[in-house]
Amino acid sequence: VTVQDCLFCKIVTGDVPATVVRESARTLAFRDINPQAPTHVLVIPKDHHPTIAALAKTDAELLAELVREAHAVAAGDGVDESGYRVVFNTGSGAGQTVFHVHAHVLGGRGLGWPPG
Ligand code: 5GP
Numbered sequence: 001v002t003v004q005d006c007l008f009c010k011i012v013t014g015d016v017p018a019t020v021v022r023e024s025a026r027t028l029a030f031r032d033i034n035p036q037a038p039t040h041v042l043v044i045p046k047d048h049h050p051t052i053a054a055l056a057k058t059d060a061e062l063l064a065e066l067v068r069e070a071h072a073v074a075a076g077d078g079v080d081e082s083g084y085r086v087v088f089n090t091g092s093g094a095g096q097t098v099f100h101v102h103a104h105v106l107g108g109r110g111l112g113w114p115p116g
């Protein structure tokens, strides 16, 4: 997938609409179109990096910013105290379907472990 064809790059440019909940200079947070929990928000870097591993290698500070923004999203939805989960699916075998790194922020219902 090229950057030009990347769905989440198109959300960054506004070519594909999304319900944005938070934005920083380098990141964007928007609600997942198919939510799996009352809070289900995706936090992405505006720059295109395919996976968390690629991002960690290239720009560790930006990865840290994703985590800070994920916490701010949870606080904004009032689930920081009850608890939330941050998931980075990595590779198609783990269910990654969009190869622009994204943190899933999930909360607002009982989140057991292991997930089910
Ligand atoms: P993955 O499976 O790659 O970890 O997660 C991709 C996520 O993107 C899925 O949870 C899916 O529901 C979400 N998604 C796919 N297309 C769109 C879209 O056009 N808009 C939004 N907001 N979310 C999307």
Ligand code: ZN
Pocket: 003, 006, 007, 008, 009, 010, 047, 048, 049, 099, 100
């Ligand atoms: Zn992209």
